[in-house]
Amino acid sequence: xxxxxxxxxxxxxxxxxxxxxxxxxxxxxxxxxxxxxxxxxxxxxxxxxxxxxxxxxxxxxxxxxxxxxxxxxxxxxxxxxxxxxxxxxxxxxxxxxxxxxxxxxxxxxxxxxxxxxxxxxxxxxxxxxxxxxxxxxxxxxxxxxxxxxxxxxxxxxxxxxxxxxxxxxxxxxxxxxxxxxxxxxxxxxxxxxxxxxxxxxxxxxxxxxxxxxxxxxxxxxxxxxxxxxxxxxxxxxxxxxxxxxxxxxxxxxxxxxxxxxxxxxxxxxxxxxxxxx
Amino acid sequence: xxxxxxxxxxxxxxxxxxxxxxxxxxxxxxxxxxxxxxxxxxxxxxxxxxxxxxxxxxxxxxxxxxxxxxxxxxxxxxxxxxxxxxxxxxxxxxxxxxxxxxxxxxxxxxxxxxxxxxxxxxxxxxxxxxxxxxxxxxxxxxxxxxxxxxxxxxxxxxxxxxxxxxxxxxxxxxxxxxxxxxxxxxxxxxxxxxxxxxxxxxxxxxxxxxxxxxxxxxxxxxxxxxxxxxxxxxxxxxxxx
Numbered sequence: 001x002x003x004x005x006x007x008x009x010x011x012x013x014x015x016x017x018x019x020x021x022x023x024x025x026x027x028x029x030x031x032x033x034x035x036x037x038x039x040x041x042x043x044x045x046x047x048x049x050x051x052x053x054x055x056x057x058x059x060x061x062x063x064x065x066x067x068x069x070x071x072x073x074x075x076x077x078x079x080x081x082x083x084x085x086x087x088x089x090x091x092x093x094x095x096x097x098x099x100x101x102x103x104x105x106x107x108x109x110x111x112x113x114x115x116x117x118x119x120x121x122x123x124x125x126x127x128x129x130x131x132x133x134x135x136x137x138x139x140x141x142x143x144x145x146x147x148x149x150x151x152x153x154x155x156x157x158x159x160x161x162x163x164x165x166x167x168x169x170x171x172x173x174x175x176x177x178x179x180x181x182x183x184x185x186x187x188x189x190x191x192x193x194x195x196x197x198x199x200x201x202x203x204x205x206x207x208x209x210x211x212x213x214x215x216x217x218x219x220x221x222x223x224x225x226x227x228x229x230x231x232x233x234x235x236x237x238x239x240x241x242x243x244x245x246x247x248x249x250x251x252x253x254x255x256x257x258x259x260x261x262x263x264x265x266x267x268x269x270x271x272x273x274x275x276x277x
Numbered sequence: 278x279x280x281x282x283x284x285x286x287x288x289x290x291x292x293x294x295x296x297x298x299x300x301x302x303x304x305x306x307x308x309x310x311x312x313x314x315x316x317x318x319x320x321x322x323x324x325x326x327x328x329x330x331x332x333x334x335x336x337x338x339x340x341x342x343x344x345x346x347x348x349x350x351x352x353x354x355x356x357x358x359x360x361x362x363x364x365x366x367x368x369x370x371x372x373x374x375x376x377x378x379x380x381x382x383x384x385x386x387x388x389x390x391x392x393x394x395x396x397x398x399x400x401x402x403x404x405x406x407x408x409x410x411x412x413x414x415x416x417x418x419x420x421x422x423x424x425x426x427x428x429x430x431x432x433x434x435x436x437x438x439x440x441x442x443x444x445x446x447x448x449x450x451x452x453x454x455x456x457x458x459x460x461x462x463x464x465x466x467x468x469x470x471x472x473x474x475x476x477x478x479x480x481x482x483x484x485x486x487x488x489x490x491x492x493x494x495x496x497x498x499x500x501x502x503x504x505x506x507x508x509x510x511x512x513x514x515x516x517x518x
Contacts, residue, residue, distance in 0.1 A: 018278055019280065062345065066349040070352060088440055146436075270349065271345045
């Protein structure tokens with residue numbers, strides 16, 4: 001506690017004469033009126049700004065200023081992004097089966113024997129087809145990471161597959177010149193974006209190239225030691241702990257490369273295009 | 278003799294009144310987000326004392342099915358919340374206001390007396406100061422909670438890029454629990470704060486808008502002789518004058 005003997009003093013100190021009570025109360029009224037009107041106006045400005053924001057044209061499910069802010073956040077986090085920062089890995093025995101959340105893109109019949117991964121070359125524009133065996137011939141990577149749903153839940157899952165970066169190094173389709181896409185030393189003519197679409201084109205995802213080439217971004221064909229089930233995206237799905245589950249497209253049909261952000265199903269419905277971690 | 282006594286600097290009043298709607302909207306948009314995976318409860322084993330939140334709560338306030346909008350608002354307003362809080366802390370350091378706000382070694386004992394006094398169990402008058410021990414603890418805690426919300430929020434917003442922070446806060450799931458618990462903390466703070474502001478009366482409330490209080494001052498010594506709180510800016514033992 002403070003020393004009360006010295007006592008609190010008015011702001012102008014003991015030297016200045018005190019004002020008469022009438023003058024004090026008049027000044028109190030004047031200052032109160034000014035301050036409350038000021039606060040009220042500030043409140044009105046806030047409400048006006050809010051209404052203006054809500055009146056702005058819709059940009060993919062949210063008012064345009066909010067979309068711009070989400071995109072600015074995405075640029076900031078892309079600037080901070082590093083290939084060497086890895087999502088944490090967990091003990092294999094903590095892996096569980098995640099929820100199958102939604103069937104967009106999975107509703108048609110699929111014959112695994114005739115399925116092919118179609119990849120459109122960035123430079124050539126020509127489509128090249130791959131079998132699951134082609135993907136499985138690449139170095140197999142296994143990792144136990146957290147699958148984080150944008151809804152808020154997360155499940156630890158053991159994934160097996162090939163790095164997308166290994167695929168694009170082996171099959172150099174992501175550069176104009178046909179040079180391999182080395183993630184640590186990306187060629188200047190590397191496409192900035194990757195598009196992934198289901199065979200029926202009902203589910204589609206866009207990825208920035210840095211995330212696509214991250215060492216934990218997999219073309220995944222195994223979950224918890226078993227081949228993918230249909231509900232979890234057989235024969236081939238994307239897994240990247242850098243992004244929410246909405247980006248983990250199941251049953252990949254076509255991969256293509258783009259100069260601008262490819263369309264993304266959930267980003268059209270109000271979610272952040274980047275949806276990244 | 279009644280005199281105007283300066284209490285809250287203009288900057289602090291602005292920080293306070295900007296924070297109030299912004300934090301409210303952060304909580305509101307946070308509820309829109311939380312609804313999509315509303316798994317928390319108070320209880321143990323199979324016994325649930327309280328579920329966050331009952332279905333009727335969501336329906337009454339139309340909180341359901343707004344995850345995308347909730348995230349959009351949350352990730353825009355987080356900047357205002359963060360910058361306003363940062364400027365507030367910097368201002369308290371720059372202006373010296375921190376001296377009235379930070380608890381001292383006496384604050385905890387005083388906070389107990391204040392609590393007993395407010396419950397009607399301690400009858401002697403409390404010390405006359407800008408902020409008593411209970412207030413110092415509450416106002417400092419709520420700023421630390423703000424820092425906690427920013428850090429736990431960052432940990433669940435960018436759990437890979439800030440993996441070290443997420444790990445430090447007990448992992449993704451635990452950081453999310455902390456982020457939620459802090460929100461409940463703000464609501465509890467708000468309830469007590471409003472009750473105390475109502476109890477303290479108009480003179481005290483007006484100071485957070487207009488900056489001053491009207492106090493009884495001894496014409497001879499110019500010392501504040503009565504009033505619920507006194508002047509920090511004039512407290513000789515603390516003033517830089």
